[in-house]
Amino acid sequence: MGEEVIEVNKYYDWWFDNAIEFLGYLLEDKLKIKVNWEEDKISFEKLNDKQIKHLIGEIERLIDYKLKYKKVNKKTQIKESKLRTYLPAIHNGKYVGILKKIKEKDKIFNTKIDFLSKNIKNMKNSKICDVCGNYYTPFDKNINKLTQIVYPSTTTSLKSLCGIRKPQPENTCCIKCAFLGSIEWLDDYPFISVYGTSSNKHCLLFPLLNNLQELHKFKNIMRNPNTGIFEQKEHSNILNSKSTDSYSLLLNIYEKLYEKTKIIRELDKILCDDWVELEIKNGFFYVKNLKIPNLERLKKIFESMFYKYSWFPYSNFIKYTFAKPLKSGNINNDLSNENQYLMSKGILMDDFKTFAKAFQIRKGCIVGFKRDIGNFKDKKDKLNIIMESWRGI
Numbered sequence: 001m002g003e004e005v006i007e008v009n010k011y012y013d014w015w016f017d018n019a020i021e022f023l024g025y026l027l028e029d030k031l032k033i034k035v036n037w038e039e040d041k042i043s044f045e046k047l048n049d050k051q052i053k054h055l056i057g058e059i060e061r062l063i064d065y066k067l068k069y070k071k072v073n074k075k076t077q078i079k080e081s082k083l084r085t086y087l088p089a090i091h092n093g094k095y096v097g098i099l100k101k102i103k104e105k106d107k108i109f110n111t112k113i114d115f116l117s118k119n120i121k122n123m124k125n126s127k128i129c130d131v132c133g134n135y136y137t138p139f140d141k142n143i144n145k146l147t148q149i150v151y152p153s154t155t156t157s158l159k160s161l162c163g164i165r166k167p168q169p170e171n172t173c174c175i176k177c178a179f180l181g182s183i184e185w186l187d188d189y190p191f192i193s194v195y196g197t198s199s200n201k202h203c204l205l206f207p208l209l210n211n212l213q214e215l216h217k218f219k220n221i222m223r224n225p226n227t228g229i230f231e232q233k234e235h236s237n238i239l240n241s242k243s244t245d246s247y248s249l250l251l252n253i254y255e256k257l258y259e260k261t262k263i264i265r266e267l268d269k270i271l272c273d274d275w276v277e278l279e280i281k282n283g284f285f286y287v288k289n290l291k292i293p294n295l296e297r298l299k300k301i302f303e304s305m306f307y308k309y310s311w312f313p314y315s316n317f318i319k320y321t322f323a324k325p326l327k328s329g330n331i332n333n334d335l336s337n338e339n340q341y342l343m344s345k346g347i348l349m350d351d352f353k354t355f356a357k358a359f360q361i362r363k364g365c366i367v368g369f370k371r372d373i374g375n376f377k378d379k380k381d382k383l384n385i386i387m388e389s390w391r392g393i
């Protein structure tokens with residue numbers, strides 16, 4: 001390494017730490033810069049002007065690729081550019097506001113993105129950043145306004161995680177925090193699922209790994225086309241996912257990872273049991289911690305079911321259930337989703353009571369099974385196999 005090395009220290013915050021990992025990945029993978037990964041920081045040789053330009057070019061490319069998708073208008077048959085609903089496009093059109101502003105003010109940004117070319121030190125006439133607490137020189141009052149875009153805020157408190165939880169719009173942050181906070185929206189690994197297009201609810205799951213090096217390993221497995229489960233769609237980025245709640249999404253992710261990584265036998269290295277759920281609803285953000293209590297048991301369920309029958313609880317069973325009215329009537333979609341949520345949550349949290357609740361008669365409905373559930377003659381066979389693999393009964 002050369003004379004000056006740039007260090008980006010961990011924030012001890014799920015959003016910014018995922019962003020640091022993403023920055024390291026961009027530098028390493030797209031700019032071919034050597035990045036040193038440590039538990040609590042990444043470091044790399046300071047970037048020169050050409051490299052900064054290259055990085056900004058890459059981010060600009062990602063803004064277009066990530067935020068928009070092409071959809072054929074059925075009436076006109078013309079391909080139209082639409083904004084992906086799970087990204088901050090819903091924020092009154094101010095999509096990834098800060099990145100757009102950065103793009104417009106490319107010139108200013110190029111010279112001011114100084115944390116990539118020199119380590120920030122205390123300066124005179126400077127302000128203190130509301131996010132990281134470091135000193136910085138304000139360079140543009142519009143750019144450095146801390147908004148929900150830079151850091152998704154929440155209306156609930158989250159004791160297990162530190163960081164600013166209720167930033168007000170008048171809060172300001174330094175360019176480093178503004179930059180990192182914004183690029184995280186371009187990261188492919190939060191995992192995303194849609195709750196239902198009509199309800200305009202989206203769920204994003206972030207791995208919560210405290211060690212930056214481990215986080216990088218985990219996300220790199222996801223990025224590998226042989227082991228990853230990524231599929232960029234209009235409302236989701238998980239392969240074959242139609243999950244309507246965060247537990248079903250997570251169970252689905254685990255199953256797909258298990259299936260893929262069985263081939264390379266790296267399962268033990270990658271299953272992460274701590275997650276942060278970011279729910280976006282009508283432009284507001286809600287944050288929740290999801291901690292899986294017994295990953296070993298989950299692995300045993302998968303092992304026993306997948307080896308014997310080549311199927312999984314969510315992908316081959318829960319997904320095909322619905323709330324069937326006992327008498328005539330329409331399928332209750334809300335209850336169908338609720339039942340799937342109860343079953344997935346029950347298995348993940350190792351909580352049989354919650355799982356069993358889905359099978360109680362509620363609102364005049366019982367659990368029904370869609371025809372394409374599989375080859376088993378009796379749907380109850382599958383339920384029995386889940387019970388046997390999970391509870392040993």
Ligand SMILES: [Zn+2]
Pocket residue numbers: 129130131132133134173174175176177178
């Ligand atoms: Zn800062």
